[in-house]
Amino acid sequence: MKARITGVATYLPQRTMTSAEVERRIEGYVPYRGVVERLTGIRSRHVAGDHQQASDLAAEAARELDHAEADLLIFASASQDMVEPATAHIVAAKLGLSCPVFDVKNACNSMLNGIQVAEALILSGAHRKVLVCSGEIPSRAIRWKVRDRTEFVNSFAGYTLSDTGAAVLMSADPERGIFYRDFSADSTAWAIGTLPGGGSTHPRDPEYSYFRGDGRRLKEAFERVGPDLFLNALKRTGLTWDDFAVVAVHQVALPYLRFLAKVLDIPDDRLVVSLPEHGNCASATLPLQLALGGWRPGDRVALLGLGGGISTGVMLVEM
Missing domain, CATH: 3.40.47.10 (Thiolase/Chalcone synthase)
Structure with a gap:
């Protein structure tokens, strides 16, 4: 199953x-x-x-x-x-x-x-x-x-x-669905991007109710983690990005998306670039790209996640 x-x-x-x-x-x-x-x-x-x-x-x-x-x-x-x-x-x-x-x-x-x-x-x-x-x-x-x-x-x-x-x-x-998944985290980088208000640390101060983060440090943190999590998904399944109808990647800025796509060697025609017209949709980004992407039942899609904290994740799916 x-x-x-x-x-x-x-x-x-x-x-x-x-x-x-x-x-x-x-x-x-x-x-x-x-x-x-x-x-x-x-x-x-x-x-x-x-x-x-x-x-x-x-x-x-x-x-x-x-x-x-x-x-x-x-x-x-x-x-x-x-x-x-x-x-x-x-x-x-x-x-x-x-x-x-x-x-x-x-x-x-x-x-x-x-x-x-x-x-x-x-x-x-x-x-x-x-x-x-x-x-x-x-x-x-x-x-x-x-x-x-x-x-x-x-x-x-x-x-x-x-x-x-x-x-x-x-x-x-019984036949198709998720066939590969892998996740990792480098929690030492949690303080780079935060929305600190509302929890036990800052329960009521409105000054802490705004998102704050250092984009340069966040990019450096993801670069330290490296691309192995995503590349290992291909090695362990024997697939290439060409085997996927859609490669959905979390998107925060076009320069970093281009950098990541180049490092991972993802073909342009497999990417769904949602960022210019929709912005950074946080955790809704990957579903949005699936909704926008041109896949059909039976196609494979890849979901590549990047999150503050920081964490990464990859999931390969037969739709």
Whole structure:
């Protein structure tokens, strides 16, 4: 028995914001015009309505799938509605589901890890149809009032972020599904990118409610980890990237995507470049690329995850 991805759906809020609009919204420090798009390649990103929560985006995506018979719901996201209860309960209530639920959280790898957990539970026989969903609203953690250049640099990663909902339906299948997965982490780098507020360290101070990170150090941390996790997936399966209809890669900036694709030797025609028009969709990035990609049932797809903390993951799937 295998765990097969039987459905993928995304929800993109109608409101969008260009990089030029992002720069105009910043108060205090005035960045060089065009710097966000020049450094990231992002032209536009999605912004949830003020009335929408992370659970709403996840539920909107899930409604596009045949989720009624799901016997488990996993909410896998870097965002959440509130500290307690698990956002999965709120999503399930909005969908009218009465199955067991829980949250999985690991920065931009949350969705990939949620799929990993769902696969394990399907293979164990505990569940047969699992809905894994995400609602990312990182726009709520963007710093718009900036004192100086140093604070702008520390807040820069936030200006790449985009609000997105995603859902993946997984079912037991005797023939095809996930056939390879591997994950790693270098947790010594956890402090490079953080959203520190709301936990026990900074429970109430609003100053810690904004995303902060050093993009240069984060890039260096991923370079230290190296590409072996991804290349070993090919070596151990005897496949090449040409054997995949889609190679979905988490995307934060076009220069780093090009660098990673060159290191891994991924053909351009296998990549789904979602970043310019959709921004950094956090853990919803990989499902978004599957939804945009040109695959058919029976095709192989590769999911390559990169997350703060830092962690990496790879999953090879026969759809």
